[in-house]
Amino acid sequence: MTDPVVSMALVTGLLGSGHCIGMCGGLVAGLGISRQGERGGLPFHLLYHTGRVTTYILIGIIVGWIGSTMELTRTMHGASRILLVLSDLFVILLGLGTAGLFSYWNLNRLEFPGPMKIMAGLLSRFRSLPPTLSALPLGLLMGWLPCGFLYAMVMTAAQSGHPLSGGAIMAAFGLGTTPALLGFGTAAHWLSNKARLWMVRGAGLMVAAIGLLHLIKHLRMFYGA
Template identity: 60%
Template sequence: MIDPLYTLALATGLFGSGHCIGMCGGLVAALSLSAEGRRGGIVFHLLYNAGRILTYTLVGLLVGWLGSAIAYTDIFSGATRVILVASDLFVIAVGLGSAGLFARLNLMKLEFSAPMQALGGAIGSLRRLPPALAALPLGLVMGLLPCGFFYAMAITAAQSASPVTGGVTLFAFGLGTLPALFFFGSAAHWLGTRARSWMIRIAGILVALMGAVNLLRHLRMMGLW
């Protein structure tokens, strides 16, 4: 049986990609052009998205491993329970905030400019390369861009206390973002601001559901449900 978290992560990526288009779609479109103005084409977007999803998966493996290292250390057993429940409640809260329940608490509030500034130099250097050569490393770098939905998925991956589960969760999330970003040129044409806003709301609900699923699991694990 497929873990429902994988399905929710895939759906979150699909609907959360409305935010991705607004956040970095224009930048990717610009970077897919060579200095002579020629587009990188399908090869560029295939390699770019492969790099981005690979970064997501590696981050999932890493945080899942870190979660397992903490979860299986006896000294952290009591604190781990508190952290798990608190992080579940946090994910639920920011998910519902992104869905429009709260005005000041949402996933977009988790996005900071500092990581983008740190990555700016690398992106600028890649801009000088031909699109076909820049695509894969650009995807690897852009996978680290500050994104509230990505952070929520990373928290969920860490809670799994399993590198494999963490990696698959973030792989599924990245796979969900693929359709809109791969077909960005046409998607941007029909995905207006209102449509993207509703996509983000639905994605927020899905994030909250992921938090609720994990909360129930953790309460059962503690014998409290």
């Protein structure tokens, strides 16, 4: 894929991983230990993140396909363009807010705890298994964990208007977040709270840049460029 948005999604994941460490680094580390105290080690984490990124790709393919259907009918043509522009503006505002320009518009505020109640029962069942058996299904499940940056990337994948492009965007984002979570034990020591804050702000600027890139593209549609 030569689409610059895919590369930007990868960078967003890398920078946003500072937020991932604070939000779910400890959770991931804890999932690697079964109730019987058995540790999964590196194999667990590799399988876990394989499952998580696979879920991201599946989400990207689905929303990319949904985005593609918006252009299939002439009656929806004008309405879809307006909707795309409005979503671009929303993404830009969220990105700039996360970067520190606003106090309320912030991707961190989009993390809803409700779905965790649904996940809790499945998590409990998986954790009764040996880590090597639970790793992949846990990753597939936790790929749905509510996260503001994930929502922004899902919107970006939907705007791509193609299942493969949507999947590629989500794959790049997922891979970008993986190194920091894989090395959480080490990264947690050398990444200060201030460092993570600046990484999150950088990720916010990248999200805003993606929104701006799409805004320019979608505005050109109105003029047939």
